[in-house]
Amino acid sequence: METNVSNFNPSILGIFCHWCSYAGADQAGTSRMQRAANLRIIRVMCGGRITPEFIITALKDGIDGILISHCHPGDCHYVSGNLKTIRRIPLFLSYLKQFGINPKRIKYIFVSASEGAKLTNIVNKFVEELKILGPSPIKNQNPNFIEKSLQNKVKII
Ligand code: FES
Numbered sequence: 001m002e003t004n005v006s007n008f009n010p011s012i013l014g015i016f017c018h019w020c021s022y023a024g025a026d027q028a029g030t031s032r033m034q035r036a037a038n039l040r041i042i043r044v045m046c047g048g049r050i051t052p053e054f055i056i057t058a059l060k061d062g063i064d065g066i067l068i069s070h071c072h073p074g075d076c077h078y079v080s081g082n083l084k085t086i087r088r089i090p091l092f093l094s095y096l097k098q099f100g101i102n103p104k105r106i107k108y109i110f111v112s113a114s115e116g117a118k119l120t121n122i123v124n125k126f127v128e129e130l131k132i133l134g135p136s137p138i139k140n141q142n143p144n145f146i147e148k149s150l151q152n153k154v155k156i157i
Contacts, residue, residue: 010064010130012123014041015050019077021069021111021119028116035120036127039067047071048081052092055106062139065105065130067123072110082110102133 016022022043028035044050047070058066068089076082093103107126111119 008131008135010038010127010135011062012039012065012067012126012130013058013063014039014067014069014123015054016041016043016111017047017050017070017082018043018045020071020075020113021047021109023113024069024111024115024119026116027113028120031116033116033120035123038127038130039123046076046078046081047085048076048078048083050085050089052088055092059101059105059136059138062136064133064136064139065107065126067126068106068108069111069119072112075112101136101138104129104133105136 014021014025016025022041025041047068050068050070055066055068068085070082070085071077073082073086089106089108093106093108096103096106107122109119109122111122
């Protein structure tokens with residue numbers, strides 16, 4: 001059960017593709033756009049590299065929210081890498097629900113290299129949404145249970 005905690009400051013892990021979304025975050029930074037400091041970004045070369053294992057690991061490690069972002073459909077620098085993720089993530093989110101993890105903790109977006117302002121708005125909004133959801137309910141649970149339960153589902157995605 002998720003609780004609303006005042007002055008809760010959510011941690012957000014961003015998993016961004018190098019060519020579009022990471023460049024978009026960079027563009028926001030060089031344009032001095034102000035966004036909440038809750039986001040830490042890891043970069044992958046293509047959105048197609050983003051697998052459910054990344055999300056599970058982040059959740060197990062106590063991250064409150066995960067922001068997945070890559071090139072818009074049709075803009076992938078490796079032609080169709082992001083199309084795999086576009087199919088994979090919605091299915092994975094439906095599994096999360098079965099394990100009592102609110103899929104709203106995972107935000108899935110497309111951000112291009114010129115959409116720094118869009119990214120900034122999304123991050124700021126996501127922080128507010130996570131504040132309402134409260135801390136991750138699996139933060140203090142047995143990580144082995146979570147891993148076994150989710151890994152079994154991940155194998156078939
Ligand atoms: Fe960005 Fe493939 S290079 S999604």
